[in-house]
Amino acid sequence: MTLRVDEDSLKNGVLTLVVTLVEVIQEALESQAVRRLEGGDLTEEEQDRLGNALLELDEAMEQIKKDHGITGSVADLRHGLDEVVDDVVDKLINPQRWAQERGKTIR
Amino acid sequence: MGTGHDEAMQPTRDPQATLSELVDALLNKGVYLDLDLIITVADIPLIGISLRAAIAGMETMLEYGMMNGWDERTRAWVRDSVSRQVPLQQGEDVVAKMAGGYYWQDPYSPAATWRQGSIYLTTERLIVYRREPQEVLWQAALGEIAGMELRTEPSVGGEARTRLLVRMDDGATVLLSAAEPGRLKDLVGNSLEGTVGIAPGAPVSGSSQAGDGGEEPDTLLFKGDLWYQEVRAAGPAWRSGTGRYDSQEGFTWQDPRDRRPAIRLQPEEITAVDIGQGQMPTGNSSILILGTAEGTFRLASARAEQWAMLLRGVSKAGRRDTGTPEVDDDAES
Numbered sequence: 001m002t003l004r005v006d007e008d009s010l011k012n013g014v015l016t017l018v019v020t021l022v023e024v025i026q027e028a029l030e031s032q033a034v035r036r037l038e039g040g041d042l043t044e045e046e047q048d049r050l051g052n053a054l055l056e057l058d059e060a061m062e063q064i065k066k067d068h069g070i071t072g073s074v075a076d077l078r079h080g081l082d083e084v085v086d087d088v089v090d091k092l093i094n095p096q097r098w099a100q101e102r103g104k105t106i107r
Numbered sequence: 108m109g110t111g112h113d114e115a116m117q118p119t120r121d122p123q124a125t126l127s128e129l130v131d132a133l134l135n136k137g138v139y140l141d142l143d144l145i146i147t148v149a150d151i152p153l154i155g156i157s158l159r160a161a162i163a164g165m166e167t168m169l170e171y172g173m174m175n176g177w178d179e180r181t182r183a184w185v186r187d188s189v190s191r192q193v194p195l196q197q198g199e200d201v202v203a204k205m206a207g208g209y210y211w212q213d214p215y216s217p218a219a220t221w222r223q224g225s226i227y228l229t230t231e232r233l234i235v236y237r238r239e240p241q242e243v244l245w246q247a248a249l250g251e252i253a254g255m256e257l258r259t260e261p262s263v264g265g266e267a268r269t270r271l272l273v274r275m276d277d278g279a280t281v282l283l284s285a286a287e288p289g290r291l292k293d294l295v296g297n298s299l300e301g302t303v304g305i306a307p308g309a310p311v312s313g314s315s316q317a318g319d320g321g322e323e324p325d326t327l328l329f330k331g332d333l334w335y336q337e338v339r340a341a342g343p344a345w346r347s348g349t350g351r352y353d354s355q356e357g358f359t360w361q362d363p364r365d366r367r368p369a370i371r372l373q374p375e376e377i378t379a380v381d382i383g384q385g386q387m388p389t390g391n392s393s394i395l396i397l398g399t400a401e402g403t404f405r406l407a408s409a410r411a412e413q414w415a416m417l418l419r420g421v422s423k424a425g426r427r428d429t430g431t432p433e434v435d436d437d438a439e440s
Contacts, residue, residue, distance in 0.1 A: 024126055024127060027127045028134055032164040032165065032166065035135070035164055035167075036164075036165060036166050039166045044203055044294075045201060045202065045203050045204060046182065046185075078125075078126070081126045082123065082125040082126055083123075085124055085126045085129050086125070
């Protein structure tokens, strides 16, 4: 599996890669924020600040993607990464795949 | 899956795992790495690495009892830095903060303007505070708030904006703008229900007042919010602060941000006590006018009458005017 980063422009390619990674981190932060909110030891003021900060980050990311016209390539790269992860996870937990892999190496 | 006998109960997984889900699962479960690594050349150990790492979502960390102190300290630091900006009293905490402002009627011109800052709701007060240049634009003790209502009006740009109209217990009204007026109203409403001890209109007096942390000396007889009209080169300006009458110190007025009281008068120094009416940043108010040998002090308060009674009672001016001290009756009412 190869990751296809837009070859037309190196700048856009690098930016796409960075934005994609930041998006992954952003999603991790968001889901952890939800867990913290549900954990219930944040004060009202802290909850507010956290929500606003994440909202601002989200808006900024959308704006950057729009400004540079990389919304599509980011989505493609995300899809590519997801497939890699899917493949790795599948290899790790699917016994049928273990058999296949062993078959490959023997052959 | 076609192996026959165990077909019925095969574990399955979602057709597609995504990177986000993977990261999420790792953070939720937490990863602990304990690694000892020795790099040897020709069987001679040259470099040793002992690595211990744990990565997990903070909520998971806390569940396992890790980094509790860090979490507390980081959040406490932010709380402190917020309270360092706003001049808070002892034992006072910020409940909520949002952008906002208040409608300011300039006492020296017919024009009224919005003064913008941040609205802080604390456990004791509602404050409109501007950080740069630093100034408390408006403040009210929660006990002084008699009611609130939302009001929609057209803004300068023509669109309708919702404002919060705050009614004070002395009849004055103040118009506040806020990022979320509805939420501010609810928050203040909740805080008002929770306020204990200070009934609307009751004088803040005595040393047993909740929230003062027992810091006040026993000699303190009367205390309350007072505005002081300071005479500056550019003209008179109202400053908010606290007035105290203490049997030893006499009458003092202090801005919470100052170290020392700006006014310090012994009862015998007060030669005249009068009540007037005047324009205040918060609307019309009774103004307490204290005459001394050095000059006249103009102070405004919703409880100006009580201050006047008290100071007449203890000062020479009082003895000349009313004959008998009537402090005790009125300070307690």
